[in-house]
Each structure stands twice: as structure tokens, then as C-alpha cells.
Amino acid sequence: MSTVDLTRQRQTLRKRGICVVIPTYNNGGTIGDVVRQTLEQCDDVIVVDDGSTDATAATLHAIEGITLVTLAHNSGKGSALKAGFRKALDMGFAYAITLDGDGQHYPTEIGRFLSANREHPGAMILGSRRTEALERQSKGSSFANRFSNFWCWVQTGRRLSDTQTGYRLYPLKRLRGLNLLTSRYEAELELLVFASWHDTDIVELPIDVYYPPKEQRVSHFRPGMDFVRISILNTVLCGMAVVYGLPLRLFRWVMKYVRTVYALLFFLFFMFIVVKPAVWGYLKVKELGRLGKLGRLGKLGNNENRWLHRLIYRAARFVMLTHGIPGVKFSYGICDGVTFDRPRVIICNHQSHLDLFCQLIFTPNMVFLTNDWVWNNPSYGLLIRNAEYYPVREGLEELLPKLQSLVERGYSIAIYPEGTRSKDCRIGRFHQGAFWLAEQLGIDILPMCLYGPGKILKKKTYTLQKGPIRLEVGEPVSRQTLQAIGSLKDQAKKMRRHYIEWYETMSNEIER
DSSP states (O other), X not given: OOHHHHHHHHHHHHHTTEXXXXXXXXXXXXXXXXXXXXXXHOSOEEXXXXXXXXXXXXXXXXOSSEEEEEESSOOOHHHHHHHHHHXXXXXXXXXXXXXXXXXXXXXXXXXXXXXXXXXXXTOEEEEEEOHHHHTTSOHHHHXXXXXXXXXXXXXXXXXXXXXXXXXXXXXXXXXXXXXXXXXXXXXXXHHHHHHHHTTOOEEEXXXXXXXXXXXXXXXXXXXXXXXXXXXXXXHHHXXXXXXXXXXXXXXXXXXXXXXXXXXXXXXXXXXXXXXXXXXXXXXXXXXXXXXXXXXXXXXXXXXXXXXXXXXXXXXXXXXXXXXXXTTEEEEEEEOTTOOSXXXXXEEEOOOOTTHHHHHXXXXXXXXXXXXXXXXXOTTTHHHHHHTTOEEGGGOHHHHHHHHHHHHHTTOEEEEOTTOSOOSSSOOOXXXXXXXXXXXXXXXXXXXXXXXXXXXXXXXXXXXXXXXXXXXXXXXXXXXXXXXXXXXXHHHHHHHHHHHHHHHHHHHHHHHO
């Protein structure tokens, strides 16, 4: 990895609140190299000296740039991890990557843990040793790993290939059972089980490890005593799984579907009992008004559908700001000085069916270009069609006169440059249509960036998840600025790069 890439990695780790915690006991021969190699990958390294009696303490005191936590007596790996996690939380970190001080783990894998964290924020990432590495384990360690894997499956229902790995990324704010944590080797299993019970995602990341020749290995694993301790712990955890873990998992599973059904019923009630009758009544009034049968009420027939847009606007604000979506915390931010008092082309990244509702909270003077299924939707298609939301299948050139009319009436045109919802929330390729439209209409572009809808309601899934949604409104991009960038293709590429950085900044702030 180049120096520039390493610098960017260290910066990203800090922005996301990720540090490295290294517990060590009598690893004087290896700890110096492990810590120095780790410092190349991450600026924030916490080393916990678990009462070492060899050269470990002297080696660590000679290394600058680390946070050293020293335990007076050897208390075991569980106690060292607990001390390291508490120090990390006190320092404001959201995640901790743990690796061993005996040289088995490669610090160069830290970048892969960072990538996994960005793909699975809030998850516990397990550095699962590859099969060929596990085959080089001692017989005792190999049996202990299989033994641990089996009981973890019994207690959590999750099949994991390496529950004894010490190379992990922990979401510190989601750790449970820290105060009850056992002090020694079996603590990592306990952390894993409690995380699973509390619905923390657990992701396995294949890693390589180094096993030195048998005569050079430093191991503090005591087969007899540690097997007894693990057996006692598993007995306790199995009992807790029946009275605590399983009921908790069942409750969370039920609540996920309760939230989904509640949101669906609310949507159907709101659309069929409130919105559709209101739209139908409005259209009837317009028709009678045009026929001159309603006197002064006939003015509704000439208000250019503004009543419908106000209805959509108030519905969106009610759902997102007042009533909300169960389990979802919605927030937004607007760049200083930005108002919605003039027409613009509004662009936004596209993640979910929820995106449109998020954007509509700002102004009733906004119309969207939609897909066919939205245009023809049986529940709200009537509203969409009469509110002049046009399907993109007609082509922008064919729609241009209609859109020009909307702009002249004070409406902004909202369009998704990606064209379709992202599968993994990453920013996809931007098409040129939005930039062509801004050029033809002679108006600025107003960028918005969304975080969260694609995680709350994932593409091709039907259940709602809990989590935050954040919408940020950026600074308008003027026609002069767009022309200075170059061609429409150049404008699309530069704006996409801006969105990638923008979304990364939002993710780093929200996910830490």
C-alpha cells in the first residue's frame, strides 16, 4: 500500500472512530514489531499490558505514539480486553479492532477490517482464519475452536467457522455483558454470544495468520484448566440462552414484523381513507367548476393543482417529522442561505422507496420524474398523475415543454441521476439527463444527499429495519459553475465524485 493510501486509511479510521486495542502478556519478543507495524496502519493504538514479567513493559515504554494501559497483575485476556475497551470509550472511539501481541495477526489486514466496517456499520467483524491456517493449529487449539463453534451455534443459532479468533472489530457502543465478562481466554466467546443475543450483526472476514515453528510459539492456553472454565461458561450460557437469549431474539424478530405491518397498515389507511377520497373529491370539484356549476368554488379548477401539492407536502411532513416511521430517527440539514423560493433541478442519490417522502418535506413546489410502476401504482398513482409527476419513459425531450411550464409556475424538478435504487447504498453512475435538463431550462442544480433509507428498507426486501435517516441539502450549483466544468458528461462525473465524498463524510459521522 502506498504512503498516500496509508495516510488516507489512517484518516478514515479516525473519522469513523476506530482504534486498535492490543492485549499482551509476556510477548517481549514480538510485541515491539506488532505495535510498530500497527502504528503504520492506524494512528490510534491502545496497548494493554496484562502484568507482564518479561521485557514487554520496557519495550512498550520505548514506543512513542501509543496509549499504554498497565494492569498491576496478570488478570487474563478478558480483563485486558475490558480495560482496553473502557479506555477506548473514554477516548471517544466507537469501534475497536483487537489483535494479539504474539505476532500471529498481520496488522496489514486492518484496512480490510475498515472496508468491512464501512460495508456493515455497527456489525462485529470476525477475522475468520482460513482453512489452511486452521490446519496449522495445535491439536488442542483446533479442538477448542471446534468445541467453541458448536456451543456458540447451540446458544445463538448462528453457525460461525472461527469463534476463537482474536482478530476482531467490536462496535463498542453495542457491547453487552461487559461488566459480567469473564477474565480469561473464554471472554471472547462470551462477547460473541451476548452480541448475537442483542441482534448485533456478525460478519466473518477471511484472514491469514502466521504460526511460527512449534518451539517458537508463545501460548498461554492451558488445556486442562481452560477447558474446565469454557465448559462452565458454556453451561451458564446455555441456561441463559433458554431464559434470556432465545426470548430476546424472538421478541426482536416479532417486533421487526410488527413495525413493518404497522407501517404498511398506516400507509394503506392514509392512502385509501384520507388521500384517495380527497383527490377524488378535488377532481370532482374541478370538473364541476369547469362546467360553471359551483360558482366561486369553481376557482379550484384554475389553481394549477397547487392544492394537491400542498396535500403531498403535508403528508410527507406528517410521516417524516411528526408521526415518523417506527424505529426510525429522521434528521436533516440545510446549507446556510439555501431556500426553496425559486425553481431548480433537484438531484439526489437513490436508495429506497422512502427517498421521495424524505425530500418532499421542504416545499410543496416540487415535482418528481418517476418510473412507470410509480405512475401506475394502484394506491397513489391517481395522485401522482394529477400532481404532474411525469414518467421518464416518455423521454426528457418529449417532456421538456411540460417541465418548462412547471418551472414557469414556480416548481422545481426532482430527478435521480443514478436512474435506479442502489443495491448497497453506494453512489452509482450518474446519467447526464439531470444536467441536460438544467441546461435546457436555464436553472441551477440543487444537490441533496440521503443516508439511511436503503438500510431501513433494503432493495428487494419487505421488512423495515431500525436506524437513522439523514438528509442534507447542499449549496446550489449555478449555470456558470456547471458550464465551467465542461460537457454534460464531465458535469455528471464531477458531481458523482462530489457525492461519493459527501456520502462518505455523512457515513463517517453517523456510523461512529
